[in-house]
Amino acid sequence: MIIKIILISCFVLVTLYLVTKRDSAKIRAWRKIAMFAFVAFAIFSILYPNIMNDIAEEVGVGRGADLLLYASSVAVVFLGMHSYIKYRQLNQTIVQLARKIALLETELIKKEKDL
Numbered sequence: 001m002i003i004k005i006i007l008i009s010c011f012v013l014v015t016l017y018l019v020t021k022r023d024s025a026k027i028r029a030w031r032k033i034a035m036f037a038f039v040a041f042a043i044f045s046i047l048y049p050n051i052m053n054d055i056a057e058e059v060g061v062g063r064g065a066d067l068l069l070y071a072s073s074v075a076v077v078f079l080g081m082h083s084y085i086k087y088r089q090l091n092q093t094i095v096q097l098a099r100k101i102a103l104l105e106t107e108l109i110k111k112e113k114d115l
Contacts, residue, residue, distance in 0.1 A: 007046050015039045038075075 015035060045052045045068060052064025061067045 004046050008043050011039050011042050 018035065019032065045064065049064055052067065056062065056064045056067035059067065061070065
């Protein structure tokens with residue numbers, strides 16, 4: 001019983017922290033909805049593990065814990081791909097900015113020489 005209280009408290013605290021952060025406005029609404037859905041699902045699975053076992057059996061998995069492990073694996077892969085795509089986009093932006101700065105500095109140096 002204690003582990004249920006600890007797990008639910010951790011999920012609630014992490015959710016509150018992410019939602020009330022100063023830059024939480026930058027988090028898109030669909031991400032917040034997905035986060036709340038995940039937390040609700042996690043709390044549901046903590047409170048009613050037998051129902052998770054029934055759901056797991058319906059989809060062809062032996063136990064509810066295995067179902068959660070598989071779902072978590074998919075989520076981790078998704079987050080890894082999302083982070084990689086964001087990294088690539090940010091890297092491209094930095095390269096474009098560096099090129100623009102180099103061109104502007106070159107123009108500035110040419111203007112200074114002409115004076």
